[in-house]
Amino acid sequence: MEFIKYEVEDMVGMITINRPKALNALNSQVLDELNETLDSVDLENVRCLILTGEGEKSFVAGADIGEMSTLTKAEGEAFGKKGNDVFRKLETFPIPVIAAVNGFALGGGCEISMSCDIRICSENAVFGQPEVGLGITPGFGGTQRLARVIPVGMAKQLIYTARNIKADEAYRVGLVNAVYPLEELIPAAKKMAAGIAMQAPIAVRNCKKAINEGLQVDMDQAIVIEEKLFGDCFETEDQRAGMGNFLEKDKEKKLKVVPFKNK
Incomplete structure (x- = not known):
């Protein structure tokens, strides 16, 4: 794997999207590697997953705009389906998945976090669906999941205006369960995952x-x-x-x- 790191410790799997020079943006290769990683999880010995991004700036800054910029209508639909298929696999994965959002979670980053069961974030986290500013709609489930996670009116406002929100507002509207200092985020995610892993x-x-x-x-x-x-x-x-x-x-x-x- 070039862009995905996967580690297991005490029945908890940690998936890290490892493309920090691009702020962990999602391109086709990242999506393929994430899909392969999920397929490789040993469900006999892993009881909870944590999903995070490499570095201190970004969880996932979005889908790769460089890759998307030249897509045709058919190619755009195919790229949306690729992302949706992986995110749906994550959402319906047999064991719980915790998103530890360490920085930017924009576009595809916000969407992948919403495919997880639980979201916690660092104080520097920023969430948003900025796609309309680029002339497109959210394409990896954002129009559907955001309106199911937070009040519909707030979801529409954020999507229509392409406005980003910081960690405190994300907590206020119910997009995340808790906010931590950056250095405490992964320990908090591991503690929560361990609490899940010890249950039946x-x-x-x-x-x-x-x-x-x-x-x-x-x-x-x-x-x-x-x-x-x-x-x-x-x-x-x-x-x-x-x-x-x-x-x-x-x-x-x-x-x-x-x-x-x-x-």
């Missing part, structure tokens, strides 16, 4: 599936999805061990209770 893995995967699929249908259909995934958990060792441990601890706790005696 099948239950976590089923929760992600239930939330993602349930949001696409009405409530009556959504609760059926949840019921099935809830039921599936009762065929797992995780459920038997988890509930068994709870009941054992509860039993031990009751045995330690000293009866109250009224003098």
